[in-house]
Amino acid sequence: MYKLSNVIVKPLQNFKYVKPVVMEYVLNGKRKTWNMLAVHKAVCILLYNSTREVMIFVKQFRPAVYINKIPEGDRVGVIDTEKYPINLGITIELCAGIVDKNVSLQQLAVEEIEEECNYKVSPNKLEKIITYRSEVTKLGSVQHLFYCEVTDEMKLNSAPQEEDLEVVEMSLSEVKEFISQRDCCTTPILLFSVIWFFNNKYKK
Numbered sequence: 110m111y112k113l114s115n116v117i118v119k120p121l122q123n124f125k126y127v128k129p130v131v132m133e134y135v136l137n138g139k140r141k142t143w144n145m146l147a148v149h150k151a152v153c154i155l156l157y158n159s160t161r162e163v164m165i166f167v168k169q170f171r172p173a174v175y176i177n178k179i180p181e182g183d184r185v186g187v188i189d190t191e192k193y194p195i196n197l198g199i200t201i202e203l204c205a206g207i208v209d210k211n212v213s214l215q216q217l218a219v220e221e222i223e224e225e226c227n228y229k230v231s232p233n234k235l236e237k238i239i240t241y242r243s244e245v246t247k248l249g250s251v252q253h254l255f256y257c258e259v260t261d262e263m264k265l266n267s268a269p270q271e272e273d274l275e276v277v278e279m280s281l282s283e284v285k286e287f288i289s290q291r292d293c294c295t296t297p298i299l300l301f302s303v304i305w306f307f308n309n310k311y312k313k
């Protein structure tokens with residue numbers, strides 16, 4: 110389903126989703142500077158379908174993951190996609206989205222679940238797990254993690270709204286196998302939320 114071509118890497122001219130900034134400060138009497146990226150807040154949701162006992166994740170192509178698999182010398186200008194195929198940048202993640210609207214976090218999570226995974230849930234089905242900080246050296250952004258249990262009855266018949274994203278269902282044994290890999294192309298928050306699930310929701 111994924112096809113990658115015409116890849117070019119160049120310095121960013123217009124900053125829309127990330128803003129590089131430098132902070133100058135004095136800490137314990139010492140002058141310091143720190144480079145960082147100002148980014149949006151986000152919501153992430155661990156989705157569990159209790160009808161079929163599967164977790165629901167999303168699979169997508171992430172340019173930042175792709176570029177970090179390419180040796181530095183080959184990372185500028187036109188990228189050879191024969192040498193560096195698309196699978197280098199494919200991740201499995203939680204359903205997630207940026208906080209870009211003035212509505213409750215639960216409402217934002219509900220909208221992301223519908224757009225990305227095609228389930229209709231009400232905001233009171235969202236259970237807050239934790240608010241944490243992502244990548245504290247260069248981002249430090251606030252992220253909110255929720256848990257949501259869904260059933261097959263809550264699944265919508267319409268086509269998914271996100272075309273570049275594939276919904277992936279994993280049985281609980283597949284999830285355990287997935288997180289046991291030595292090199293797992295996922296996010297720390299997916300790993301954490303799955304462990305949280307086995308400790309708090311599924312004590313069989």
Ligand SMILES: Nc1ncnc2c1ncn2[C@@H]1O[C@H](COP(=O)(O)OP(=O)(O)O[C@H]2O[C@H](CO)[C@@H](O)[C@H](O)[C@H]2O)[C@@H](O)[C@H]1O
Pocket residue numbers: 126127150151152202203205206207208243296
């Ligand atoms: N850097 C970027 N450059 C260009 N376009 C961009 C962009 N960031 C977002 N976009 C655009 O904004 C859209 C909406 O983004 P989402 O709300 O789906 O967040 P995303 O899933 O990328 O990351 C969510 O999930 C991951 C983890 O899974 C979290 O780290 C993240 O904070 C959270 O928003 C994207 O489809 C894309 O078009």
